[in-house]
Amino acid sequence: MTRLLRSRVAMAVLRAGFMSLLVAMPQLLLGHGTPGSRQLVALFALMAGIFTFSEYAARSPSLVEFRDARPYNRIRVTALATAVVLATAVLQEHWRDSLLQVFHAGIEAWGRAVDVPxxxxxxxxxxxxxxxxxxxxxxxxxxxxxxxxxxLLMIATFAATIRWGNWPGRGAFNVWVNLPQFDPTAGGDVVERLQRDAHVNLVLGVLLPLIAPLAANLLALPFQGALLREPAALVWIITAWAFIPANLAMRGLALNRLAWLIAAHRARLRRAEVLAQAV
Structure with missing residues (x-):
């Protein structure tokens, strides 16, 4: 037990350090911003580290879902880190004159290719x-x-993990640890509730990237400020626009998978009862 606790705490420290570095990375690489903004980024990085450590060091998390249902969170964090690095590389002015200018030009060409009505x-x-x-x-x-x-690649990777990786595995799924905000005894059929939540998350994941930009009056102010004064903030605005809906869609796939597993388990139990009665 002591060895397990030490291992969990050590991994929580590593995860906390990684999340703190990820939050601070755009500011560190872009090198822009006022002293006040740099202090704010440092505060957010510290908060991200503390939150990650508390969630992963505890026996049961309070907000992080699917903590022990690998590779759900690993896919999310890997995709998020990749997206932040790419967005930072695009906005880094000094890299255009370096060996990465071909990489920079390739991303810009891809941006023009997908920018269709x-x-x-x-x-x-x-x-x-x-x-x-x-x-x-x-x-x-x-x-x-x-x-x-x-x-989109993050969602596709998780869908493939469900289809061919048999996620979340053949072992027991701990609802208390992996779905800390879901109460299976709150009332109503668990399968129906999971399916309803899954459908809501999937719909929001599809529609939010289209609906959010329509609020032009709300988005113009943060974009203008980020572009003119805070390039690091722009990285997170773009990342949030893409990854909040993608996380909802990914969560919808996960909940739908759990609903299907519970329904399949119930069907097996019914067949076993029928066979037992027949004998």
Missing amino acids: YTPVHLLVGTLPSDLPPHLVGEVQAAAAAVYTIS
Whole structure:
């Protein structure tokens, strides 16, 4: 037990350090911002580390779902880190004159390719202030396309894990640890509740990237401020636009899978009862 506790605490420390570094990375790499913004980023990085440590060091988390249902959270964190790195690379001015300029040009070409009418990237770019320099618009376009592509790959990877990886595995699924906010005794059929929540999450995951940019008056102010003063904030605005809906869609797939497993288990129990009565 002591060895297990030490291992859990050590892994929680590593995860906390990684999340703190991930939050601070855009600010560290871009090197822009006022002293106040740098202090704010440091505060957010510290809060992310403390939250991650408390969730993973505890016996049961309070907010993080599917903590022990690998590789759910590993897929999410890997995709998030990749998206943040790509968005930061696109917005890094000094990298355009280095060996990474081919990489930078490739992402910009991909951004132009997917920026077609009625797509989420096109709607997001359409919310930018009209007086922005063309190169800033191109950077936002490229970063949005890269981040949105990574979010779609994250969903596809998890769907493949469910289909061919038999997620969450053949072992017992601990609802108390993996779904801390879900109360199976709250009333109503568990399968129906899981399916309803899954459908809501999937619908929101599909619609939010399209609906959010339509609120142009709300998005124009943070975009304008981030582009002119805080490039690191722009990284997180674009990342949140793509990854909050993608996380909802991924959660919907997970809940739908759990509902299917429970329904299949009930069917097996009914067949076993029928056979027992026949004998």
